Amino acid sequence: MRQWVDAGLIIVLAAGLVAGCGGSTSSSGFFEVALTDEKLETIQGNQCAVKGHATNVGNVRAKVDLTYEALSATGAVIGTSTASFEVAPFSNFDFANSALNSVGQPSSTSFTNNLACAGISNSRRAKTDITRA
Numbered sequence: 001m002r003q004w005v006d007a008g009l010i011i012v013l014a015a016g017l018v019a020g021c022g023g024s025t026s027s028s029g030f031f032e033v034a035l036t037d038e039k040l041e042t043i044q045g046n047q048c049a050v051k052g053h054a055t056n057v058g059n060v061r062a063k064v065d066l067t068y069e070a071l072s073a074t075g076a077v078i079g080t081s082t083a084s085f086e087v088a089p090f091s092n093f094d095f096a097n098s099a100l101n102s103v104g105q106p107s108s109t110s111f112t113n114n115l116a117c118a119g120i121s122n123s124r125r126a127k128t129d130i131t132r133a
Helices: 002-020
Strands: 024-026 028-029 032-042 047-056 062-071 077-087 089-095 120-131
Touching: 028 032, 032 062, 047 062, 047 077, 077 089
Parallel strands: none
Antiparallel strands: 024 028, 032 047, 047 089, 062 077, 062 120
16 A cells, blocks of 8 residues: 555656646646747848747647747847747647748747847747647
């Protein structure tokens, strides 16, 4: 009986660790998406967008919605860009203006105000929303 209690405690602790790492759990599975290699890319018309890489190590499809801010040299927000896509279970997705999302649209939009990458001093991810798809 003690072995069952110890095993149950280990499962609860493991689930807590997954939830603490930005993942989510449900009775039918979990997802955990890591975002890496986020950088600016010049796209058609000399405009700027964000591209990056998403990895889902869970067994549930994840919907990812991101918002990025372009910053001036003084740190003022001068434009925004969004990325929206889904990542299948146990897979990777490279998001970019040239990569289409599940509805056939670019997975990353160009920054507002028709900003060129050269006009952006810095950028940051301002919002991360990852839910079950």
